[in-house]
Amino acid sequence: MALDRKKLNEASRYFNTLAKDCTMCAQNCHVNREKRRGFCGQGTSAKITNAVLHFGEEPPLVGERGAGAIFFVGCGMRCVYCQNFAFSQLNYGREVSSKELGEIFLKLQKSGATTLDLVTPEPHLHSILEALIYGQKNGLSLPIVFNTSSYVNVETLKQLDGIVDVYLADIRYTNDALAMKYSHVPDYWEKCKRALREMYRQVGAFKSERMHGLIVRHMVLPNGISGTQMALRFIAEELSTSVPISLMSQYFPVYKARNISELARKINEEEYSNALKMVEEYGLSGWFQPLDEERNGVYAKTIG
Ligand code: SF4
Numbered sequence: 001m002a003l004d005r006k007k008l009n010e011a012s013r014y015f016n017t018l019a020k021d022c023t024m025c026a027q028n029c030h031v032n033r034e035k036r037r038g039f040c041g042q043g044t045s046a047k048i049t050n051a052v053l054h055f056g057e058e059p060p061l062v063g064e065r066g067a068g069a070i071f072f073v074g075c076g077m078r079c080v081y082c083q084n085f086a087f088s089q090l091n092y093g094r095e096v097s098s099k100e101l102g103e104i105f106l107k108l109q110k111s112g113a114t115t116l117d118l119v120t121p122e123p124h125l126h127s128i129l130e131a132l133i134y135g136q137k138n139g140l141s142l143p144i145v146f147n148t149s150s151y152v153n154v155e156t157l158k159q160l161d162g163i164v165d166v167y168l169a170d171i172r173y174t175n176d177a178l179a180m181k182y183s184h185v186p187d188y189w190e191k192c193k194r195a196l197r198e199m200y201r202q203v204g205a206f207k208s209e210r211m212h213g214l215i216v217r218h219m220v221l222p223n224g225i226s227g228t229q230m231a232l233r234f235i236a237e238e239l240s241t242s243v244p245i246s247l248m249s250q251y252f253p254v255y256k257a258r259n260i261s262e263l264a265r266k267i268n269e270e271e272y273s274n275a276l277k278m279v280e281e282y283g284l285s286g287w288f289q290p291l292d293e294e295r296n297g298v299y300a301k302t303i304g
Contacts, residue, residue, distance in 0.1 A: 003136040004162060011159040012129035018156075019044060025076030025122040026151045026191045040074035045095040046127035047073035049087040051104045053113055058215060058246050058287050060208035061115045061145060061166065068113025068142060070104060074123045076151050078184040079172070081221075081257035088120065098127045102134030109142050115166065115211065116142040122152055125159075132163070143211040150192040151185055157198045166206060167199040167214045168246075171234070174227030182225065182263070189227075193234060205242040214239070215286070219248035220275045223262045228275045236282035244286035245279055267291070 018024055019033045029038030037043060053066030061067045071084070073093035079085075086092045096104070105116055121128055132140065143165035150169045171192060173179040179188030199214045206213030216239075218231050235243055249272050257263040272291045279288075 003132060003140065005133070005136060007162050008129060008133045008136060011163060012126070012133060014159050015126035015129050019126045023153055024125050024156055026153050026187075026195075027076045027185070028153070039078075040076055040123040041091050042074040042123040044126070046098065046101050046124045046131070047091075047093045047095050048101070048104075049073055049093040051108060053108070053111055054117060057115075057117060057145075057147075058168070058244075060206075060211070061117065061168070063114030065112035065114060067115045067117040067145065068105075068108030068111070069117040069119055069147075070101075070108075071119045072121055072124050075120050075149070076122055076185070077149050077172075080182050080260060081251065081254060081263055083252075083254055085255040096127075098130035099134055101127060101131035102138070102140070105131060105135045105140055105142070106138055109140060113142060115145045116140075117145045117147055117168075119147045120149070121146060122148065122156070125156065148195075150195045151188060152195050153191075154194050154198045157195060157202070161202045164203070165212050167203060168217060169196055169199055169214065170217045170219070171196070171231040172219070172226065174230035174234070178225055178227075182260075193238070196234075196239060200239045200243065205240055206244050213243075215244050215246055217246040217248060219251055220267050220272055221251055221263065222265055222267050222271065224271075225262065229278055232278050232282045232284060236284055241283040241285075243284075245284045246286050247275060247279060247288040249289045249291040 022029050022031050022033050022038055027039040031038040033044050049071045051070045054069035055062050055066050057067045073087045075088040078089055082088050145166040145168050146164040147168045174189050176187055176189050179185050203213045206215045216235050220226055252266050253264045
């Protein structure tokens with residue numbers, strides 16, 4: 001969708017104000033980011049770890065030349081198994097001005113990226129909006145992917161209505177106690193459901209020909225921790241069976257999970273085949289990562 005200058009300006013003003021009493025993600029820290037850091041540890045400048053043509057996202061978002069992924073530093077969740085813990089939790093990365101960030105967007109576009117894939121954008125929305133304004137003035141036209149844990153407030157999402165093309169949204173858990181235990185987030189499931197309903201209201205189910213809509217990601221965790229059945233039922237019954245599901249098998253124990261017995265192994269064949277069966281039973285379709293020996297996290301197969 002072509003970026004609308006008026007919408008960008010309105011959202012930019014909103015998020016710049018919000019940075020002084022931050023509720024950009026559902027941690028709702030209410031800190032003035034000019035003076036204090038909240039749960040995500042981020043100040044007022046955008047901080048990124050990398051910007052690359054990325055081939056590990058869902059096939060339509062990757063296209064021929066890769067998704068133009070920008071990995072932002074900091075997160076509103078602290079997953080004990082986070083594969084990106086060095087920058088999501090330990091704050092490794094470099095600060096960039098909004099203009100530099102806009103130039104990075106344009107560079108990815110020039111490199112042939114299929115999409116602009118904003119990975120964990122929530123803590124940096126005020127800078128991202130300024131960067132999009134810079135990009136729009138200089139010819140940025142890539143579809144914008146909001147790649148999120150879904151731990152985000154509806155009010156935040158409303159500001160992005162008409163700006164985001166694709167919501168690539170996780171369901172991490174359907175049990176709040178487990179979400180708190182393993183990711184330090186209160187009320188995850190309720191907040192996630194509200195966020196997903198709002199995303200679906202805005203963009204509907206993903207359609208590759210329009211490069212527009214909602215894709216729900218679900219990574220299967222060992223020992224039923226991710227609550228796969230309830231997650232799939234929610235998509236099928238409260239959103240739509242036309243919302244593509246992206247089922248992920250790539251879990252492996254890293255970071256703190258290596259010392260947590262119920263998370264200290266990869267998922268097994270039975271767990272994954274049960275999840276795939278449930279996808280079919282709920283009439284869902286999409287993509288899945290094959291559970292092969294390499295477990296390299298590539299989406300080689302479609303479901304449905
Ligand atoms: S982005 Fe989220 S975690 Fe970071 S300060 Fe704002 S509300 Fe807190």
